[in-house]
Amino acid sequence: MDNFKDQLEIYRNAVNDALDKAIIDNGEEAVSAMRYSIFAGGKRIRGALVLAFCALFGGKTEAALPFACAIEMIHTYSLIYDDLPCMDNDTLRRGKPTNHVVFGESTALMAGAGLYARAFEVITENSVLMDHQKLEGISVLLSASGLKGIITGQMLDLKNRPGLSENEVMRIHALKTGAMIEASAILGCIAANAGKAEKEKARKYAENIGLAFQIKDDILDVEGSVEELGKTIGKDKAEMKTTFVDILGIEKSQNQVDALSAAAKKEVADIEGSGFLCALSDYLAGRRS
Amino acid sequence: MDNFKDQLEIYRNAVNDALDKAIIDNGEEAVSAMRYSIFAGGKRIRGALVLAFCALFGGKTEAALPFACAIEMIHTYSLIYDDLPCMDNDTLRRGKPTNHVVFGESTALMAGAGLYARAFEVITENSVLMDHQKLEGISVLLSASGLKGIITGQMLDLKNRPGLSENEVMRIHALKTGAMIEASAILGCIAANAGKAEKEKARKYAENIGLAFQIKDDILDVEGSVEELGKTIGKDKAEMKTTFVDILGIEKSQNQVDALSAAAKKEVADIEGSGFLCALSDYLAGRRS
Numbered sequence: 001m002d003n004f005k006d007q008l009e010i011y012r013n014a015v016n017d018a019l020d021k022a023i024i025d026n027g028e029e030a031v032s033a034m035r036y037s038i039f040a041g042g043k044r045i046r047g048a049l050v051l052a053f054c055a056l057f058g059g060k061t062e063a064a065l066p067f068a069c070a071i072e073m074i075h076t077y078s079l080i081y082d083d084l085p086c087m088d089n090d091t092l093r094r095g096k097p098t099n100h101v102v103f104g105e106s107t108a109l110m111a112g113a114g115l116y117a118r119a120f121e122v123i124t125e126n127s128v129l130m131d132h133q134k135l136e137g138i139s140v141l142l143s144a145s146g147l148k149g150i151i152t153g154q155m156l157d158l159k160n161r162p163g164l165s166e167n168e169v170m171r172i173h174a175l176k177t178g179a180m181i182e183a184s185a186i187l188g189c190i191a192a193n194a195g196k197a198e199k200e201k202a203r204k205y206a207e208n209i210g211l212a213f214q215i216k217d218d219i220l221d222v223e224g225s226v227e228e229l230g231k232t233i234g235k236d237k238a239e240m241k242t243t244f245v246d247i248l249g250i251e252k253s254q255n256q257v258d259a260l261s262a263a264a265k266k267e268v269a270d271i272e273g274s275g276f277l278c279a280l281s282d283y284l285a286g287r288r289s
Numbered sequence: 290m291d292n293f294k295d296q297l298e299i300y301r302n303a304v305n306d307a308l309d310k311a312i313i314d315n316g317e318e319a320v321s322a323m324r325y326s327i328f329a330g331g332k333r334i335r336g337a338l339v340l341a342f343c344a345l346f347g348g349k350t351e352a353a354l355p356f357a358c359a360i361e362m363i364h365t366y367s368l369i370y371d372d373l374p375c376m377d378n379d380t381l382r383r384g385k386p387t388n389h390v391v392f393g394e395s396t397a398l399m400a401g402a403g404l405y406a407r408a409f410e411v412i413t414e415n416s417v418l419m420d421h422q423k424l425e426g427i428s429v430l431l432s433a434s435g436l437k438g439i440i441t442g443q444m445l446d447l448k449n450r451p452g453l454s455e456n457e458v459m460r461i462h463a464l465k466t467g468a469m470i471e472a473s474a475i476l477g478c479i480a481a482n483a484g485k486a487e488k489e490k491a492r493k494y495a496e497n498i499g500l501a502f503q504i505k506d507d508i509l510d511v512e513g514s515v516e517e518l519g520k521t522i523g524k525d526k527a528e529m530k531t532t533f534v535d536i537l538g539i540e541k542s543q544n545q546v547d548a549l550s551a552a553a554k555k556e557v558a559d560i561e562g563s564g565f566l567c568a569l570s571d572y573l574a575g576r577r578s
Contacts, residue, residue, distance in 0.1 A: 030436065030444050081402070086394035105375035106447055109398075110440050113370070113405070117435035120409065124428045131420040138427065139413045146406035147319065151399050155319050158395055 004279035008048055015047035015072060018065045022073075022122050023115075033103040033111035034118070038076045041094045045213075045284070046071045046184040052276050053188025053202050056268070060191075066126040067137050067187035073119035074145050075180060080112040082154065088239070116145070129191070137190050140183050149179035157241070164242035173214040174207075181210035201267045208264035209281050212257045216287065218243035219253050224289065261285035293568035297337055304336035304361060307354045311362075311411050322392040322400035323407070327365045330383045334502075334573070335360045335473040341565050342477025342491050345557070349480075355415040356426050356476035362408035363434050364469060369401040371443065377528070405434070418480070425479050429472050438468035446530070453531035462503040463496075470499035490556045497553035498570050501546045505576065507532035508542050513578065550574035 016039070023034055047068035054064035083090040083098040084105065091101050100108035119141065123134050143149060153176025160172060185206035189199045222245050244253050264281045268274040305328070312323055336357035343353035372379040372387040373394065380390050389397035408430065412423050432438060442465025449461060474495035478488045511534050533542050553570045557563040 028436075028441065028444070030440055081398060084398070086398060107444070109370060109373070109375060110444055114436055114440045116402070116405065117431050117440070120427065121431045121435060124424055124431065131424055135413055135420055135423060138409065142406050142410045142413065146410060147317075147403055151319055151403045151406070152317065155317070155396070155399055 004276060004283065007276050008280070008283075011048040011051045012044040014051065014061065014065065015044045015068045018069050019072060022069050023118060029103065029107055030110045030114050033099055033107050034114050036102060037080050037093075037099045037111065038073060038115065040076075040096050042072065042076070044068075044072060045280075046075055046180060048280070049181065049184035049206065050188040050191065052280070053185050053194075054191040055188075056271060056273055056277065057189060057192035057194035057198050059188070059193065060128075062128050063133070064188055064191040066122045066129060067191055068184075069122045070119040070137070070141055071180065071184050071187060073115045073122070074141060077112045077115040077119070078145070078150050078154075078180075080108055080115070084108060087154070087158070133190050133193070137187055140186050140190070144179040144183035149175055149183075153177070153179070160239075160241040162240050162242055162246070166244070166247045169242055169244060169247065170211065173211065177214055178207060178210035181213065182206040201271075205264045205267040205277065205281075208260045208267070209284055212260035212264070212281070213284050215244045215253050215257050215260070216284065218245045219250060219257070220287075220289070221245075222250065257285045293565060293572065296565050297569070297572075300337040300340045301333040303340065303350065303354065304333045304357045307358050308361060311358050312407060318392065318396055319399045319403050322388055322396050323403050325391060326369050326382075326388045326400065327362060327404065329365075329385050331361065331365070333357075333361060334569075335364055335469060337569070338470065338473035338495065339477040339480065341569070342474050342483075343480040344477075345560060345562055345566065346478055346481035346483035346487050348477070348482065349417075352417050352422070353477055353480040355411045355418060356480055358411045359408040359426070359430055360469065360473050360476060362404040362411070363430060366401045366404040366408070367434070367439050367443075367469075369397055369404070373397060376443070376447070422479050422482070426476055429475050429479070433468040433472035438464055438472075442466070442468070449528075449530040451529050451531055451535070455533070455536050458531055458533060458536065459500065462500065466503055467496060467499035470502065471495040490560075494553045494556040494566065494570075497549045497556070498573055501549035501553065501570070502573050504533040504542050504546050504549070505573065507534045508539060508546070509576075509578065510534075511539065546574045 019038055023031065023038060025031060025035055050068040050071060051061060051064045054061065079093060080099045082088050083093055084100055091098055098108075099111060103111065120138055123129065123137055123141075126134065129137070145151070153172055153174075156172045157176055160169075164172075182203050185202035186199055189202050194202075221243065244256070248256060261281045261284065265278045268277050308327055312320065312327060314320060314324055339357040339360060340350060340353045343350065368382060369388045371377055372382055373389055379387055381387065387397075388400060392400065409427055412418065412426055412430075415423065418426070434440070442461055442463075445461045446465055449458075453461075471492050474491035475488055478491050481487075483491075510532065533545070537545060550570045550573065554567045557566050
């Protein structure tokens with residue numbers, strides 16, 4: 001586990017260094033706002049997934065880094081928009097005031113759009129990836145962030161009300177957060193030029209940890225503290241959203257998290273070098289924030 | 290000129306048909322909102338530029354159409370965001386209520402994001418364009434819509450106040466609208482696999498008509514009527530923005546429009562088949578809406 005935390009830190013630092021070079025501070029307000037949110041202390045789980053799957057299938061870190069930057073930029077863009085007054089209207093994220101609180105709504109809007117555009121630019125500009133890898137990666141990111149992913153997930157989540165079924169809640173999360181976590185794993189495979197079978201294993205692993213991650217989020221929203229989470233807690237209840245905890249209760253929810261985590265590990269356990277991904281699955285299932 | 294209007298209509302219909310197939314109405318609200326704005330009666334000047342430059346340099350329409358759809362989607366996305374309450378807070382566009390007035394702010398936000406993502410997807414999904422054409426086209430669109438284009442243009446325009454110099458106003462428009470018009474012309478060249486010299490001619494033509502277009506917009510904002518323009522007039526004055534008319538006066542502004550239009554024509558006039566592009570330049574300089 002110590003080994004795991006060291007490796008996670010190595011991945012996180014690599015992604016942060018690459019992001020720092022990809023968004024150069026030129027004093028313009030939109031760029032300051034982009035950098036504010038991208039460096040607000042994210043765990044870089046998505047970026048780490050890209051790097052870890054690339055390594056698992058024999059790829060080079062330098063091929064995975066542009067994809068890792070892109071997924072983290074798109075993730076941050078989605079959080080900035082999620083927090084806007086017309087969306088969840090949230091003022092606290094990762095323990096810091098949200099983007100529009102600091103920079104104003106119009107700058108937050110442009111910073112989000114800027115991160116989204118820059119995400120793809122980091123890929124097109126790259127000199128290590130081949131054209132077919134760039135296009136496949138861009139496609140995967142567009143699916144996860146477009147109508148087949150975040151956008152429809154956000155639209156459904158805005159209508160999330162008490163009384164939704166487990167399947168309905170699962171669909172919201174699959175679109176809103178699951179698609180991006182699956183994309184991360186697949187991007188790692190693309191960077192390593194892995195085959196179809198490898199991609200399918202990666203996708204299933206990510207599907208399982210993505211859902212586990214979301215159920216855990218719902219548990220922490222009830223059990224966690226503001227200090228640990230760095231964001232408003234009890235939010236789901238205040239917003240009258242149906243959560244997994246509402247449907248399953250805390251205990252069954254945690255059992256579900258553990259089962260999904262085990263299923264994720266099963267996908268990769270017999271591949272040499274999968275120790276990090278197995279430990280990541282355990283870590284996400286047991287996390288306190 | 291009749292010939293020109295017929296050709297413009299042919300281009301417009303081709304772009305509209307392709308857009309109709311690219312954004313399939315599936316009953317979801319975000320998609321309805323995307324279709325509402327994309328089919329709100331735009332002139333499709335940008336799409337026509339893509340098709341016209343592709344034809345000028347011997348390319349096929351089917352190669353230009355994905356780029357034409359993409360530029361129109363990104364243009365529409367920028368208009369939806371431009372009209373939002375936190376930006377220009379406009380309620381009327383092309384004679385119709387703006388997107389957020391009809392669908393609400395959160396849906397307008399997602400519809401804009403959806404159009405932006407879909408624009409690039411139409412390119413990646415295409416089976417006519419080669420990989421290098423797709424990537425070059427995507428790069429051009431990212432530049433025009435990202436920090437080197439719309440985003441910084443929007444940020445500067447939000448700070449547009451009385452007393453700006455001609456150069457400052459030119460910079461705002463070059464970024465906010467000029468970059469996308471230049472991108473349209475270059476995308477047509479990419480679709481036709483045109484060379485560097487052709488791209489540079491196309492870029493200069495577009496740079497000139499882009500600026501002419503914007504100065505004309507400022508003139509029409511003073512001289513036009515709501516009926517002709519289909520949008521709020523006198524807006525620039527009410528918002529206390531510096532316009533070309535403020536700096537140059539109406540007469541010199543129109544002279545500038547005519548000079549830019551002539552300069553644009555000069556770039557392409559001796560290329561066989563440039564009649565449409567020359568007529569387009571005249572048309573934009575003389576338009577009433």
